[in-house]
Amino acid sequence: MVKTQELWDALASVMDPEVPVLSVLDLGVIRAIRHESNRIEVDISPTYTGCPAMDVISSQVREALLSFGDVNIVTVLDPPWTTDWISAEGRNKLEAYGIAPPVGRAHDKRSLWAPVPSVRCPRCKSASTKLISHFGSTACKALYQCLDCQEPFDYFKCL
Amino acid sequence: MKWDTCDPKTAYLLHLGDDALILGQRLAAWCGHGPILEQDIALTNISLDLIGLARQYYQYAALEFGPDCTEDDLAYFRESRSFMNHLLTEQPNGHWGDTLARQFYFDTFHFFQLEALSQSADERLRHIAAKALKETSYHAQFSAEWIVRLGDGTKESHDKIQASLTHLAPFALEFFVPSAVDQAAYNAGIAPDVASLQETWINKVNSIFSLATLDPFTLSFPKKGGKSGIHSEHHGYVLAEMQSLARTYPDAKW
Structure with missing residues (x-):
């Protein structure tokens, strides 16, 4: 068995x-x-x-x-999957791979104008980054750019 | 198979699926044509979300048409008259502002519609809506930001987006005119009263228009019919492009 x-x-x-x-x-x-x-x-x-x-x-x-x-x-659709379910180990692996992990918790997204989170650059770790596009290379990612090392990077957005 | 003799719930699922599929198909046509790569990718991402959502609704609806019916039958083998999408969703892509005006009106409605559907008396519909609501909040944010960027941009971008929004306004008002299918689904407790969403929608739209230095939304005579299967001249072309492959090779596999 x-x-x-x-x-x-x-x-x-x-x-x-x-x-x-x-x-x-x-x-x-x-x-x-x-x-x-x-x-x-x-x-x-x-x-x-x-x-x-x-x-x-x-x-x-x-x-x-x-x-x-x-x-x-x-x-299974209920409860809907959320980025909160990505393990701590998974978040570390994401950052090491060059994808910024979701910032904070995917709290209620019922505001049409949610504030843009402050995302850390996965390469140089600078907190000075900007959102380029809400939509990136796959459905789950947004596109950011680091203002210090200038590199664009993927951000695994909160859902 | 007879699509027009289904129960209120199935008809309503088809209506929801048709909106998502037709708009998803329209947005997919931007693939490779966006003004810059990031925006091309954004529209195709939204397209992917919408087509995925259409699949959820069609898979659920297909159960009512017997064991041989699949989501593909519902997408590819129905005629224009049995599609119940809003007229707005089938309007041509036009220029970037036309597409974003259409998207902004739809996303804002879609957000409030899904919020209401996540309280539906139907369990599976409730779960589909709760999932899609999270994705749609990103769509609504994206299109609202573009309305602000274009409206509060140059004189040319302001005038063009204002013209697109004004042209599409009567189509958007179809959202709030209940069709027989909306009414039956409301009576069955699975759908919201669409007329009740109008005020919330106009308030949200106007808050964005104000940021964008655009004229407030004005009520006009709604252009309606899509939800009852009476479509504009554009619908047949969308279906022809979308359905031709499946109809030419009915046994084709990916």
């Missing part, structure tokens, strides 16, 4: 295809794993509604668990 912990461990090597330093566990998208004899059910919360990486993530999760039994992936 396979232990639930073995299934979780197996998912530690499944990486986000668009941010390849983060595992699906760092990202916090795996909500639950259930198993009974050789049937495994995994609850996954999508990061963004239209994120094209979600299909790839689902098939990689299935692949990683296939040796343990039949895998059924269940998409």
Whole structure:
């Protein structure tokens, strides 16, 4: 009989295809794993509604668990995924990779004019940076520029 | 399959999905044509969010049409008359200001609509809306900032965005005129009373117009019909471009 912990461990090597330093566990998208004899059910919360990486993530999760039994992936929308679920280790990995991690908590975003957060440059660590665009190379990122080292960088925005 | 004989909830899901799909398709046409790379990417990101949202609504709606129906059937194999998107969403991209005026009106409405839908009596709809609300707040912020930038920019940018906003205003007012589908969904407790959103919407729009040194929003006779399947001449072209591949090769796989 396979232990639930073995299934979780197996998912530690499944990486986000668009941010390849983060595992699906760092990202916090795996909500639950259930198993009974050789049937495994995994609850996954999508990061963004239209994120094209979600299909790839689902098939990689299935692949990683296939040796343990039949895998059924269940998409869970409630509660909606938030950047608060990215682990502390995941945040460190993001910054080391050159992507500024989300600043603060994704508190209620019900204001149409939320203040722009102060984001630290992942390269030179300067706090003097500016927002270039709310939308970056993938749905989850915004584009910033460091005003000290001048380098543009991705910011994993709060959601 | 008969699309016009569905229950109030399914019809309403199609209406929501059609708005997201048609506007998503319109924005996708900016891919490779944005004035600068960052803005090109911004519009295509918003497009991606909207098409992802359309998929959520269609997947839910497809359950009502039997086991063989998929989200693709709903997107690619319905005719213009069975689409229930707002007329605003199908209006042409025009220039950058036209696209941003359309987006600003829609995003601001979409935000309040999703806020109301996250209290819907229907559980799955409530969950879809709560998720999309977070993404839409970024869209609304982006388009509002552009209205300020263009309105409070040069004389030329001010005059052009004012003209775009004035031209599209009667289309935006369709948001607040309940269609039969809106009414049935409201009666079923799953949708807000759209007329009640008008005041909140106008207040928000006017607060941005004031920052942008633009004229306050003026009420006019709404251009309506899209929500009941009566579309402008542009709709057929959007569908033709979007549906031609799927209809030419119905068994095509990605």
